[in-house]
Amino acid sequence: xxxxxxxxxxxxxxxLLRLEEDAxxxxxxxxxxxxTGRSVxxxxxxxxxxxxxxxxxxxxxxxxxxxxxxxxxxxxxALEPSGARxxxxxxxxxxRMARGLVPRLARLAEISGP
Amino acid sequence: xxxxxxxxxxxxxxxLLRLEEDAxxxxxxxxxxxxTGRSVxxxxxxxxxxxxxxxxxxxxxxxxxxxxxxxxxxxxxALEPSGARxxxxxxxxxxRMARGLVPRLARLAEISGP
DNA sequence: GTCGATTACTACAACATTGTTGTACTAACG
DNA sequence: CGTTAGTACAACAATGTTGTAGTAATCGAC
Numbered sequence: 001x002x003x004x005x006x007x008x009x010x011x012x013x014x015x016l017l018r019l020e021e022d023a024x025x026x027x028x029x030x031x032x033x034x035x036t037g038r039s040v041x042x043x044x045x046x047x048x049x050x051x052x053x054x055x056x057x058x059x060x061x062x063x064x065x066x067x068x069x070x071x072x073x074x075x076x077x078a079l080e081p082s083g084a085r086x087x088x089x090x091x092x093x094x095x096r097m098a099r100g101l102v103p104r105l106a107r108l109a110e111i112s113g114p
Numbered sequence: 115x116x117x118x119x120x121x122x123x124x125x126x127x128x129x130l131l132r133l134e135e136d137a138x139x140x141x142x143x144x145x146x147x148x149x150t151g152r153s154v155x156x157x158x159x160x161x162x163x164x165x166x167x168x169x170x171x172x173x174x175x176x177x178x179x180x181x182x183x184x185x186x187x188x189x190x191x192a193l194e195p196s197g198a199r200x201x202x203x204x205x206x207x208x209x210r211m212a213r214g215l216v217p218r219l220a221r222l223a224e225i226s227g228p
Numbered sequence: 229g230t231c232g233a234t235t236a237c238t239a240c241a242a243c244a245t246t247g248t249t250g251t252a253c254t255a256a257c258g
Numbered sequence: 259c260g261t262t263a264g265t266a267c268a269a270c271a272a273t274g275t276t277g278t279a280g281t282a283a284t285c286g287a288c
Binding site: 081093104 | 118119120121122124125128129131132146149150151152193195198199201202203204205207208210211212214215216218219220222223225
């Protein structure tokens with residue numbers, strides 16, 4: 001059964017969940033960058049999306065052309081049920097490990113410099 | 115600056131935090147297994163601990179002999195300040211991505227069968 | 229209408245870091 | 259010195275990350 005998810009994979013799947021109908025390469029990337037503050041290469045998004053689709057955790061389809069200046073058609077992505085289960089399991093695991101420790105961790109992280 | 119932490123690395127660091135004075139290979143392994151329900155090889159723990167130590171996120175020292183039947187001396191581990199910061203940052207990133215989505219995710223994960 | 233210039237977006241190869249496993253080794257006590 | 263708790267490490271698999279090339283769409287000139 002389900003191998004566990006890497007860290008970036010988790011971020012990616014959460015982005016899919018949040019974006020719902022509007023999840024494609026560019027919006028996914030932007031969502032992760034904005035929320036985490038870390039910079040994400042475009043290629044990284046597509047590479048990981050493809051792997052997740054190969055594993056059956058995500059599905060995708062090509063959308064219709066839009067009346068925008070340039071650009072090719074978007075490929076949209078959505079969570080599969082198995083993807084939701086995998087993501088939930090990973091996140092719960094981490095929460096269980098973290099339970100009760102966050103305040104102390106926060107203090108340690110603050111104290112120790114810039 | 116701080117690369118980001120992998121998933122297992124995060125679990126490991128949380129275990130260190132929880133175990134405080136009593137963190138060494140065997141207890142760390144047991145803590146992760148019990149809380150997450152996933153099985154962990156002994157070697158995995160030491161491999162990852164060593165890498166984290168190389169990166170300066172963890173420190174270790176060899177303890178004194180104990181009055182137990184057999185066994186060699188334990189090597190104890192503890193979080194370094196930079197480790198606390200890295201762990202906190204990773205966990206916060208994930209929480210920000212997950213914010214507001216967990217109930218929906220839980221429902222999706224439940225519905226979609228065993 | 230059709231032909232390119234322009235543009236939003238996707239695909240992928242290549243390399244780096246993390247994850248995982250199995251097996252061998254060490255040092256303690258009785 | 260036999261037994262045993264514990265550690266180290268080599269080797270391979272999966273995930274993370276980057277750069278660059280390719281594709282398919284619209285617009286505007288003609």
